Amino acid sequence: MRILLKSAVLIGAVAMLATPAIAGPNDNLNAALWTQRSVEFKGSALTAYALATIRLDQALADKGWSALAAAEQGDDFRDRPAAVILDVDETVLDNSPYQSWMVLNDQSFHPKTWGKFVNTVTSRPIPGSLAFTKYAASKGVKVFYVSNRNGDLEDATRKNLEKFGYPMGGNVDTVLLRKERPEWASSKKSPRRSHVGKDYRVLLLIGDNFGDFVDGYKKTQAGRAALMKQHTAKWGKQWIVVANPTYGSWESAPYGFNYKLSGDEKRALKAGSLEAWKP
Numbered sequence: 001m002r003i004l005l006k007s008a009v010l011i012g013a014v015a016m017l018a019t020p021a022i023a024g025p026n027d028n029l030n031a032a033l034w035t036q037r038s039v040e041f042k043g044s045a046l047t048a049y050a051l052a053t054i055r056l057d058q059a060l061a062d063k064g065w066s067a068l069a070a071a072e073q074g075d076d077f078r079d080r081p082a083a084v085i086l087d088v089d090e091t092v093l094d095n096s097p098y099q100s101w102m103v104l105n106d107q108s109f110h111p112k113t114w115g116k117f118v119n120t121v122t123s124r125p126i127p128g129s130l131a132f133t134k135y136a137a138s139k140g141v142k143v144f145y146v147s148n149r150n151g152d153l154e155d156a157t158r159k160n161l162e163k164f165g166y167p168m169g170g171n172v173d174t175v176l177l178r179k180e181r182p183e184w185a186s187s188k189k190s191p192r193r194s195h196v197g198k199d200y201r202v203l204l205l206i207g208d209n210f211g212d213f214v215d216g217y218k219k220t221q222a223g224r225a226a227l228m229k230q231h232t233a234k235w236g237k238q239w240i241v242v243a244n245p246t247y248g249s250w251e252s253a254p255y256g257f258n259y260k261l262s263g264d265e266k267r268a269l270k271a272g273s274l275e276a277w278k279p
């Protein structure tokens with residue numbers, strides 16, 4: 001039995017060595033490697049959710065506490081039931097196998113391959129997210145998932161969350177995807193935050209992308225930095241960020257969200273935005 005186990009480990013190691021060669025240099029290799037294989041990423045995510053747990057308790061004790069903009073939360077929210085809003089991808093569900101597929105095959109994001117991946121229902125929990133959402137639910141806090149996955153991926157998304165036992169909201173629709181309603185056509189999440197805010201006091205926003213917290217994230221790097229500064233007091237309190245170095249609006253900002261540019265053009269603009277030491 002022991003010999004069998006040992007050979008299984010050895011075969012596993014050889015199989016890893018025999019992984020198909022990478023199609024070419026890919027800018028996302030380190031980012032995918034870090035999120036998928038490093039203990040540092042796992043530790044970082046656990047840290048974010050440990051902080052979120054502390055903030056949840058503080059927020060429950062303070063009825064004046066809200067994570068939403070005034071326009072999203074509305075007036076007289078103190079006595080509304082409590083909720084938290086989490087993004088899904090790279091906040092709750094880890095899609096690093098899709099990222100790694102792109103790296104190894106020099107592919108970029110496409111709705112067709114993404115939909116195919118999502119429908120495999122194989123995304124795993126981001127460390128800390130399951131324990132946090134269960135803790136929130138145990139305190140009577142409604143857990144909402146506000147994601148820019150398109151509405152046609154709702155079944156697969158629900159199945160993936162249910163598979164691990166994420167709180168699903170009972171008779172309340174807590175999975176709010178893009179294009180699920182005509183007024184939710186935009187990737188900007190403010191209308192969906194307002195939808196939750198009218199019935200709940202929203203304690204925390206948790207996400208990996210600036211747009212998970214505030215609209216107006218599709219700006220230049222300087223514009224984004226200014227918008228971030230306006231909300232300085234919220235970071236680490238009402239707003240908790242999970243690290244995602246593989247994609248996000250931070251990556252698109254240097255090339256002005258112009259997805260039609262070629263890979264080389266985007267790369268040149270990204271490199272050009274770096275502040276470099278001049279020896």
Ligand SMILES: [Mg+2]
Nearest residue numbers: 087089090208
């Ligand atoms: Mg995300």
